[in-house]
Amino acid sequence: MNIPYRPIVLGLLGMVCSGIFLQRALAGGEHYFPPVTDPVVREECGSCHLAYAPSMLPASSWKRMMGELDKHFGTDASVAPATAERITGYLVENAADTGGQRYGGKLMRGVSLENPPLRITELPKWVREHNGISTRTWKRKDVRTKSNCLACHVDAERGYYDE
Ligand code: HEC
Ligand code: HEC
Structure with a gap:
């Protein structure tokens, strides 16, 4: 040249x-869910697992979860009241049926808002997207749990879930 x-x-x-x-x-929509940008939420909700994208659950789910942090999936994840208030505000503002609708709206199909789910991994659309994955894969040592998004979605921290 x-x-x-x-x-x-x-x-x-x-x-x-x-x-x-x-x-x-x-x-x-499908592949991009904006990651958590609030530093307090990142720190408090990203220490045990990926700080899940707020647009993956409806506001009522986040409110319910934040109201029972002392019994969070078998662990105590409670924080000071003022911190909880800030985190709840951020999650609710960016939830799948509020500010994050453009990204998480489709995930809400078939989801009951009266009995809001606490798990992304139980949403009908999530289950459908992951239908093809074998039991053996779920049991792999580097996966262990469905909640471990990062095991398969290496770009999840940046909001991408293309695989
Ligand atoms: C002390 C550790 C700990 C902290 C801190 C923590 N979590 Fe969790 N979280 C867990 C565990 C354990 C699970 C269950 C994981 C599993 O089933 O494998 C979980 C699961 C979840 C799930 C469900 C994931 C799924 O399967 O769809 C969400 C949503 C969640 N956490 C949100 C939060 C939010 C929001 C915060 C911050 C307020 C937070 N977590 C802080 C330990 C923690
Ligand atoms: C064992 C590996 C594995 C784990 C763990 C996993 N996923 Fe997936 N995920 C996949 C595969 C494989 C697909 C299908 C990709 C495709 O069809 O292009 C997928 C698809 C998706 C899609 C749809 C993307 C698209 O291309 O349409 C989203 C969103 C998603 N996963 C989110 C999550 C979230 C959130 C978690 C954690 C709570 C998670 N996944 C955990 C393997 C995994």
């Missing part, structure tokens, strides 16, 4: 790459 053309080629390549990235981000 002639040296003078190089910057042009590199520039074009850059445009193509950022185009792909933009498309991926704009695709929204």
